[in-house]
Amino acid sequence: MFLPDGSDWDHPAVNVFGPKSSVDISQVKYPSTLILIGGLDLLYDWQRKYYDGLKKAGKEVDLVEDPNAFHGSHMFEELPGSALFIKGIRDFMGKQMNKENY
Numbered sequence: 001m002f003l004p005d006g007s008d009w010d011h012p013a014v015n016v017f018g019p020k021s022s023v024d025i026s027q028v029k030y031p032s033t034l035i036l037i038g039g040l041d042l043l044y045d046w047q048r049k050y051y052d053g054l055k056k057a058g059k060e061v062d063l064v065e066d067p068n069a070f071h072g073s074h075m076f077e078e079l080p081g082s083a084l085f086i087k088g089i090r091d092f093m094g095k096q097m098n099k100e101n102y
Helices: 044-056 082-097
Strands: 034-040 061-066
Touching: 034 044, 034 082, 044 061, 061 082
Parallel strands: 034 061
Antiparallel strands: none
16 A cells, blocks of 8 residues: 555545545546446445545536446446446546537
8 A cells, every 4th residue: 555654544645535634625626537336346435425525525526336336347348237337438538528628
């Protein structure tokens, strides 16, 4: 792990919305963000908190969620749910490319 010894999951480098973070994300220029979450992902709660935090901060964030997917399952196109994530990625990229200032 890249965190200093003695760090925990609330270190600002891994938890920008945690109690130890001193950055107000709402005041930071932040890129449009796409978050893919699988319901079987061990990091589900953390990813959901990240999405919710970005929304609350007023950031442009899209979410694609598949209750039957695991972390990285979009990489396995033979899985039935991967099409949902791939479509989400394609739609997000298309939206970004169609922006006036792209």
